[in-house]
Amino acid sequence: MKSVSYKLSEFFIIFILVPVSFAIEYPVVIKVIIGLLGFFYVVFVLLRIEKNKFKIAQNLNWKQFFKQTLIQLSAIAILTSLYMWFVDPPNFYTVVVNKPLLWLMILLIYSLFSVYPQELIYRTFFFQRYQSLFKSKTVFIILNAALFSLAHLFFRNGLVMVLTFIGGILFALTFQKTKSTLLVSIEHAIYGCWLFTVGMGSMLGFPS
Template identity: 40%
Template sequence: LRVELRQISMVILCAGAIMAGYTWMVMPDHFLSFPRQKPLIWLIVMGLYPILAALPQEIIFRCFYFDRYQELFRGSHLMIALNAISFGMFHLFYGNWMAPILSGLGGALFAWRYHRSKSLPIVALEHGLWGNFLFTVGLGWYFYSGSI
């Protein structure tokens, strides 16, 4: 558990710094706009996103997928890649190119983590942390289009 939490922390710190820098330089008007403009709603999202969005997605895309389709794949690489692609495609309805790309990358990370740890709590925690980070830093804008 400590190893997983340390790895999650390092990935979020390194990749998160790059993503925060990108948002700050390319979309400065979006950088930290959610917590600054709507702090109460932001706090509600921070509390509910991990439970109402990340956890159910991890049950479906990791627990169910890995249990159901494990026999179809001889190696883990293809299984993780297809899981990441399907997770990215699941986010196509947002109507922009960034949501499926970020989701596909996140899906690869979450699939790899689940394959390694076989732990729903660990992967749901990581997904929740990333979602909260994206909403906080300003990239959550891509995951809310008003079309849902």
């Protein structure tokens, strides 16, 4: 299972074939089954093949992480607020103002059941399985972000693709630096929750 040919086939199926197929019309139940099987496969490989212990590292630089994340969040907040103010004012902070309980529920569900599985697949699994196949770290980071963006193709929204590509770059850089699924998941959750808060949740498939 560690051969290059096997990994390339695995790579194509998990990160290209499946995401593209999700953009095609066929029964949702089949998509759910495929997604769950893929996730269980990823967990199996991480545990049994890559020998991942899923332990929180003791030497994480939390201060530096939150400093960098808050700086980036500030830039994201300014840009997305300006976008919503000029392009989509009716949805600007609409959920948090008019439906605060729904807003809290969205943040909780998203953070627990969407963010962590995504980071486990697109950062932990992706880096451990394929980083050794690339000589250029820059190419590897860009490829990771592009495939993360591709995973959102089923939304059929150009802005979502751009946002997830930028997010993919940020998350990949964080994981490359920290090797921590926990930290990159927290970062992902913070940025994603902000998008829902500012009013971009509807384009990401959440009720508004």
